Structures are given as C-alpha cells and as structure tokens.
Amino acid sequence: xxxxRVPAVLAFVLAAACxxxxxxxxxxxxxxxxxxxxxxxxxxxxRWNTTSLPGCTAGVSLGGRQIVSRAYGMADLExxxxxxxxxxxxxxxxxxxxxxxxxxxxxxxxxxxxDDPVRKYIPELPDYGTxxxxxxxxxxxxxxxxxxxxxxxxxxxxxxxxxTHAHVLEIAGRQKALNFTPGTSFSYSxxxxxxxxxxxxxxxxxxxxxxxxxxxxxxxxxxxxxxxDNFRQVVRDRAIAYTVADAGVTMNMPFEDAHGNGGLLTTxxxxxxxxxxxxxxxxxxxxxxxxxxxxxxxxxxxxxxYAAGLYVGEWKGISEINHSxxxxxxxxxxxxxxxxxxxxxxxxxxxxxxPAWIIGRQVAELFLGLSQPAPAAFTPAPEALAEVAGLxxxxxxxxxxxxxxxxGQLRGAIGLLTPLAKDSFRVGSGSIRLAxxxxxxxxxxxxxxxxxxxxxxxxxxxxxxxxxxxxAVYVGEYTSGEAEVTLRVAVEDGSLVIHRRPDTKISLxxxxxxxxxxxxxxxxxxxxxxxxxTELSVSQDRVWDLRFPRGAAGR
Numbered sequence: 018x019x020x021x022r023v024p025a026v027l028a029f030v031l032a033a034a035c036x037x038x039x040x041x042x043x044x045x046x047x048x049x050x051x052x053x054x055x056x057x058x059x060x061x062x063x064r065w066n067t068t069s070l071p072g073c074t075a076g077v078s079l080g081g082r083q084i085v086s087r088a089y090g091m092a093d094l095e096x097x098x099x100x101x102x103x104x105x106x107x108x109x110x111x112x113x114x115x116x117x118x119x120x121x122x123x124x125x126x127x128x129x130x131x132d133d134p135v136r137k138y139i140p141e142l143p144d145y146g147t148x149x150x151x152x153x154x155x156x157x158x159x160x161x162x163x164x165x166x167x168x169x170x171x172x173x174x175x176x177x178x179x180x181t182h183a184h185v186l187e188i189a190g191r192q193k194a195l196n197f198t199p200g201t202s203f204s205y206s207x208x209x210x211x212x213x214x215x216x217x218x219x220x221x222x223x224x225x226x227x228x229x230x231x232x233x234x235x236x237x238x239x240x241x242x243x244x245x246d247n248f249r250q251v252v253r254d255r256a257i258a259y260t261v262a263d264a265g266v267t268m269n270m271p272f273e274d275a276h277g278n279g280g281l282l283t284t285x286x287x288x289x290x291x292x293x294x295x296x297x298x299x300x301x302x303x304x305x306x307x308x309x310x311x312x313x314x315x316x317x318x319x320x321x322x323y324a325a326g327l328y329v330g331e332w333k334g335i336s337e338i339n340h341s342x343x344x345x346x347x348x349x350x351x352x353x354x355x356x357x358x359x360x361x362x363x364x365x366x367x368x369x370x371x372p373a374w375i376i377g378r379q380v381a382e383l384f385l386g387l388s389q390p391a392p393a394a395f396t397p398a399p400e401a402l403a404e405v406a407g408l409x410x411x412x413x414x415x416x417x418x419x420x421x422x423x424x425g426q427l428r429g430a431i432g433l434l435t436p437l438a439k440d441s442f443r444v445g446s447g448s449i450r451l452a453x454x455x456x457x458x459x460x461x462x463x464x465x466x467x468x469x470x471x472x473x474x475x476x477x478x479x480x481x482x483x484x485x486x487x488x489a490v491y492v493g494e495y496t497s498g499e500a501e502v503t504l505r506v507a508v509e510d511g512s513l514v515i516h517r518r519p520d521t522k523i524s525l526x527x528x529x530x531x532x533x534x535x536x537x538x539x540x541x542x543x544x545x546x547x548x549x550x551t552e553l554s555v556s557q558d559r560v561w562d563l564r565f566p567r568g569a570a571g572r
Contacts, residue, residue: 050077050084054383058087061379065090065368070266071259071346072100073366073373075380076285080358081296083289092256092367094266103284105241105255106365107271108349109342111288112281114309114326116210117155118301119217119229121308121325125301128220131155138216141190149199151216154209155325156313160195161208163559164188170537170555170563171500172517176345179248180273185211192499196561200316202413203323203471206559207278210326214277225277236300239287245280248272252282258346261370269346269369279344285363292353292361295338310338322470330469332378332448333387341374350377360384395436402427404461405434405453408528409475415556416539417528418475420464478529488513491542495553495565504553504565515540 050058058075065072072090076083088100123129129138131152136142142149153159164185165175178184189208196204214225221228226244234242243252248271260269271280294300295310309325322330329338339352348366350373353359362381364373406422420429427434432445440453444466454463454474463476488508496503505516513533515523525533531542538557542550552566 057383058085058380059089061376062087062089065366065371067091068097068099069094070261071256071366071368073348073364073368073371073376074100074102074104074106074285075365075376076102076289076363077380077384078289078293078359078361079384081293083286086286090368092254094257094259100256100367101254103241103254103286104365105252105282105284106349106367107245107258107279107344107347108281108283108288108351108365109279109344109347110207111340111342111349111351112277112279113210114340114351115229115233115281115291116213116217116225116277117326118233118305118309119225120151120155120213121305122232122301123217123220124308125305129216135159135212135216138219139186139212141186142212143190143192145195145199147198149195151213152313153199154206154213156321157203157205157209157323158200158313158315158321159206159209160197160199160202160204161189161206161212162192162196162561162563163206164208164211166557166560167192167500167563170557170560171497171502172519172521176269176272178273180275182211182215182275185275186215191501194562196559197413202315203313203321204413204559204561210278211275233300234287237290237294239283239290242281242283242287244276245271245282246274246276248274255282256367258344258367259369260346261368271345271347279342283365285365288351288363288365289361292351292359292363295353295355296359328469335385335387339374343369343373345369348373350374352377352381354381354385357385395438397436397439399425401439402436405464407461408478408480409464410478410529410532412474412476414473414539414558414561415541415554416558417478417532417534419528478532481527481530483527485511490550491553493550493567495567497563497565499563500565506553 062073066089068091070090074088077085086102088102088104090100092098092100092104124131129151132150135149135151135154149159167188168174217228218225226246257268258270260267295306298306310327310329312324312329313321315321322328327338327340331337335354336356337352337354342349346367346369348371350364353361360381362377364377366373402422405427406420409418418429420427434442434444434451437443442451444451450467452465453461454465456462461477463474466473485508491506491513492508494503494505502517507514507516513525515525515537523535523537525535525540527533533540538555541554543552545551550567552564555563
C-alpha cells in the first residue's frame with residue numbers, strides 16, 4: 018500500500034504560496050559542481066524554469082554521494098505550487114528495475130527460481146507448448162504481447178479505463194499466441210512486469226507494494242517512495258502530470274492501478290539512493306548487483322542489451338547502465354556510469370514535452386567531460402541517396418517505415434539520416450545506426466536499424482495505389498476474441514477506413530500489396546488460394562501479429 022501522509026493545513030498554505038520556480042540549492046555540498054557546470058545545468062532546464070509550466074527535478078551523485086538536487090517549474094499549476102527537489106513524481110518504466118530487484122531477492126532467498134515456468138505461479142496464462150520462464154519476462158524475451166496495446170487495439174487504451182492487475186491477467190489469459198517463441202527474440206513488454214508484481218505477491222503472501230517497501234525501500238532509506246497501486250489515494254507532495262502541446266497545457270494523469278511495469282512514485286534523491294546500492298551493495302550484496310546488471314541471452318546464446326530492468330551498454334564509448342520511463346504526462350531517466358566514479362544522474366519530469374533521457378545525458382556530459390566528436394565528412398552521390406528512398410517492412414513486427422528524399426537529404430519517421438559512409442547512416446542526433454542492405458545485383462533490398470545493440474531488419478516493399486474497386490475486396494467485418502472487438506472495414510470517399518466501437522473511425526493509407534497503415538498500427542489483409550480476403554492482422558511494435566478472422570469465423 019502507498020504510505021502517504023495527509024498534508025497539514027499550514028504546510029499546504031505555505032506550499033501554495035510558493036510560486037517561484039527557480040532552481041533549488043542542493044541539500045548536499047556541491048564541491049564537485051563548479052560555477053560553470055552549475056550554470057550549464059540551469060541552462061539545460063531553462064525551458065521549464067517558469068511559473069507557467071510543469072517541469073523537472075534533477076539529481077546527480079558521484080561515488081555514491083549526492084552532489085546535485087534541483088527543481089525547475091511547477092508541481093501544480095491550478096494551485097500555483099512549485100516543484101521542489103523532493104517532489105514525488107512517477108518514474109514510468111524506470112520502475113521496472115525495482116520489480117526485477119524484487120524477483121532477484123526472492124531468487125536469492127530460495128523462494129523462486131528465475132528459470133521456473135511462469136505458469137507455476139500464474140496458471141491463468143495459456144500453455145503455449147513451450148517453456149516461458151520468469152527470466153524470460155524479466156529480460157523481455159518472453160514473447161508476451163503488451164496488454165496495454167491489446168487494450169488499445171480493442172478501443173480502450175491505457176488512461177481511458179482504470180486498469181488493474183485483474184485486467185492484465187484477463188487480457189493476457191485470452192491471448193492465443195505469443196509474438197515469438199520465448200527466448201528467441203527481444204520485444205519490450207509491460208505484461209511481463211505486471212505479471213512479475215502479481216508473482217511476488219503470490220509467493221510472499223503480501224502485496225507487492227508492501228514487500229518492496231519492507232525489502233527494498235526501507236533498507237535503502239527510500240522514505241519517499243511507494244507504488245501507485247491505488248490511483249485514488251492522496252499522496253502528499255505528488256506533482257501533477259501534464260501534457261504540454263501547441264494547443265496548451267492539460268492534465269494527463271495515469272488513472273490506473275496496474276503497476277510493476279511502472280507506477281513507482283519517487284524522488285530524484287530516492288532514485289540516487291537506489292543507484293548508490295550498485296556502489297555499496299548494502300541490499301543483496303555484490304551477487305545481487307551483478308545479477309541485476311547481467312545482460313540477458315537468447316536461446317542462440319546471443320547476448321542482448323537488456324538485463325534485469327536495466328539497459329546495460331555503452332554511450333560515447335563509456336559504460337552506461339540506464340532506463341527511461343514515461344507514463345501519461347510523466348517522463349523519467351536514471352543512468353549510472355560505473356567506470357567514471359559511479360556517476361549517477363536522475364531526472365524526473367511532470368511535463369510530457371520534457372525529453373528526460375536527452376537532458377539526463379546532457380547533464381552527465383558536464384561531469385564526464387565529454388564532447389561529441391564531429392563525424393568525418395561524407396557526401397554520397399545524389400543517385401546513391403535516391404536509391405535508399407522508399408518503403409521498408411520490419412521482418413519481425415511487420416511495421417512499415419518510409420524513407421523520403423527531400424532537398425538532398427534522407428529522412429525517416431524517427432529523424433534525419435546523416436551519411437557516415439557508403440550505405441551507413443546515423444539516425445537523428447542519437448546513437449541509432451542504419452545500414453543499407455543490397456542484393457547481389459547491387460539493388461537496395463532492405464535496411465537494418467541498430468538501436469543500443471538491438472538490430473531490426475526491414476525488407477524493401479513496393480508501394481501500391483489501389484483503386485476504389487480494388488479496395489472494395491477488403492470491405493467486411495473482422496473480429497478478434499483476443500482483443501474483444503469487431504473492426505468494420507468500409508470504403509468511404511475513395512479511401513479505406515475502419516470503424517471501431519463506440520464511434521472511432523480510423524483512416525488507412527495503402528503502402529504495399531494488401532498492407533495499410535493507420536493509427537491502429539500496420540494492417541495486413543490475408544487471402545486464401547482463390548484470392549478471397551479471409552482475415553486481417555494488426556501489428557504494432559509490441560504486438561506483432563494479432564489476427565482478426567473475417568465474418569462469422571472471427572466470432
């Protein structure tokens with residue numbers, strides 16, 4: 018249960034009167050923070066250092082000692098309450114490392130094995146005929162479809178209903194298939210971490226929130242950390258989450274009780290106390306720290322970058338252990354650099370437009386003394402760029418990516434493609450790399466995208482422009498028992514659309530043969546040997562192939 022306190026009237030009045038959003042002084046001595054670094058930190062957060070916008074809190078520790086603790090912007094715009102360094106903000110998927118930590122502690126205590134089949138503890142899961150273990154869930158190699166995306170496909174996305182773990186169990190329990198055979202691939206899935214919280218509760222006989230409070234938060238002195246296991250509960254000093262857009266600022270809170278995947282209510286100070294355990298190993302000892310940072314492996318023996326709720330890799334040639342998070346309007350980032358005096362950086366924001374992970378790394382750079390080297394100049398021939406432009410389909414998720422050539426530059430949905438060498442590009446300003454694949458004839462056959470060591474391959478597909486008559490063959494009703502929804506496909510104003518309960522209309526844009534894109538994801542239609550359309554499939558990045566049989570067959 019959340020250990021929240023009802024605020025005293027006097028404290029509330031004093032807080033409400035505080036509307037100045039200037040940076041707060043650190044509680045710990047900032048001897049390692051030069052005036053120049055201090056000014057740079059303020060500059061990085063200047064956009065949110067105002068009384069008219071939500072903002073961020075930031076903390077830095079060095080060698081297990083906190084040296085920076087600051088706040089910028091507002092915690093509550095309606096009541097004029099400024100963020101403080103110890104404001105409580107939801108950490109999104111940064112929460113996963115704490116859930117994984119609970120699993121590791123139970124394994125240390127001999128109460129579970131990470132290689133136990135999940136159905137030993139959660140028999141509600143279907144038997145897919147192949148082992149699906151606790152470790153698979155922890156490393157995101159389970160193949161479990163993301164329950165929130167299934168719910169969204171069905172017309173009830175997260176934040177539209179007050180989802181609980183009972184809903185997670187019910188949705189997961191009716192899935193007839195996995196994204197892939199457990200252990201053969203990586204696909205980020207919240208489902209595994211919600212089920213992990215359920216597992217911990219069933220094994221310990223206490224709520225997940227109570228177990229983690231007793232076994233993790235209290236031993237580490239994380240006195241201001243709890244779980245959003247009851248979103249209606251009053252939590253003192255919690256900052257409201259907001260969506261910030263051109264149209265204005267609106268509240269955007271996570272009104273659900275499902276947690277373990279996210280839902281950690283915490284402060285930057287408490288997150289740094291957790292990071293300090295990697296230095297001092299007070300909780301679980303060195304074996305616990307090593308196991309939490311141990312990368313997962315696929316059945317093939319291939320190592321992946323995801324460990325136990327952590328990404329373990331490199332950034333600018335330096336070892337980095339990190340995770341980002343985002344739920345509703347909250348954004349979060351926590352990273353540690355073990356080879357650089359165990360520098361740790363925590364950023365928590367209640368503004369949807371605050372890229373916590375980008376700012377967090379910029380803060381880290383100030384202490385690491387890094388500068389991005391200018392890439393060697395490479396200018397490909399215009400015809401070489403033109404060859405790359407086109408449509409590509411992810412061979413695993415079936416999502417379609419479009420690369421366009423405009424004014425001599427290639428651009429995709431995730432950013433500008435900067436040439437690094439022949440058939441090699443940097444995507445955006447980050448560490449994502451794109452490589453062009455060519456057939457033996459020299460023609461471009463596909464691309465591969467490397468994100469933190471995870472490689473996705475896309476095959477080239479030909480664009481199509483169907484006529485109204487050709488679109489008519491898709492018209493009909495398609496039903497999924499797994500998503501509990503019927504999609505009615507129609508042709509309207511010369512285009513294909515999907516009607517979904519209660520009154521949603523989704524426009525579909527054709528991209529390749531029998532393939533369309535829309536807000537619901539990538540839609541593919543399948544035909545029998547006679548060419549008759551018999552079903553459609555919806556694919557998203559965490560739901561790879563959800564089938565909807567046509568007509569009565571889908572009911």
